[in-house]
Amino acid sequence: MIKSLLANKKYLIVLSAILMIGLTGCEPLRKKFVRKKKQDRTKEVIPVLEPVDYPRDAYSVDSLYRHHYSLWKVWHKDLMVSLTEGDSDKRIIQTLDQLTLQLQSLQALVNVDRKDRLDEFIAQVQGIRKSYDKPAAIRNKVTLKNQAISIDRRFRDEFSYHKVRESLVPELPEDTGLKGP
Numbered sequence: 001m002i003k004s005l006l007a008n009k010k011y012l013i014v015l016s017a018i019l020m021i022g023l024t025g026c027e028p029l030r031k032k033f034v035r036k037k038k039q040d041r042t043k044e045v046i047p048v049l050e051p052v053d054y055p056r057d058a059y060s061v062d063s064l065y066r067h068h069y070s071l072w073k074v075w076h077k078d079l080m081v082s083l084t085e086g087d088s089d090k091r092i093i094q095t096l097d098q099l100t101l102q103l104q105s106l107q108a109l110v111n112v113d114r115k116d117r118l119d120e121f122i123a124q125v126q127g128i129r130k131s132y133d134k135p136a137a138i139r140n141k142v143t144l145k146n147q148a149i150s151i152d153r154r155f156r157d158e159f160s161y162h163k164v165r166e167s168l169v170p171e172l173p174e175d176t177g178l179k180g181p
Contacts, residue, residue, distance in 0.1 A: 061168050065109045066161055072102040076152050083145045089132050096129040106159070114167045117158065124151050 059067075079095045081087075100122055107118045128147055131139055157163075 061109055061172050065168055068102050068105040069161060075099045075102060079148055093132050096125055099125050109168055110164060111167045121151060121155055
């Protein structure tokens with residue numbers, strides 16, 4: 001038993017000596033465990049002296065009309081789902097604002113006679129939007145939903161691509177700011 005204790009002591013002494021030598025080494029202990037700063041890897045920035053003017057995206061009026069018309073259909077479907085499921089007023093207002101935005105985008109793509117008709121649709125959508133400024137207890141959700149359905153039917157009937165194709169502007173004006181698909 002005494003021999004095993006002495007062997008354990010010798011073993012611990014040798015182990016602690018190896019540990020001391022390994023930790024101290026040639027450098028001070030603090031210097032061994034301090035993280036070194038990273039080298040700056042920034043490359044020299046070369047300024048562009050002549051900016052590149054990229055050409056404007058070449059979307060046809062037909063493709064832009066189809067794009068905004070399909071976005072209008074998607075936003076209207078979202079509105080109908082929101083009205084049916086009783087979503088929050090904030091979500092419904094955002095959907096109505098997007099419907100108005102798509103109608104305004106379509107206005108830039110049609111002739112004057114169709115623009116006046118789109119103004120009427122914008123006014124009707126804004127009418128539904130204004131009803132959400134009133135308290136929820138005063139609003140009639142069924143009437144609002146029926147108005148939205150009526151707007152959708154008339155809009156799809158009058159402004160489908162096949163019916164508006166002849167009324168599209170021949171060339172997209174520069175100042176419209178419309179973005180394509």
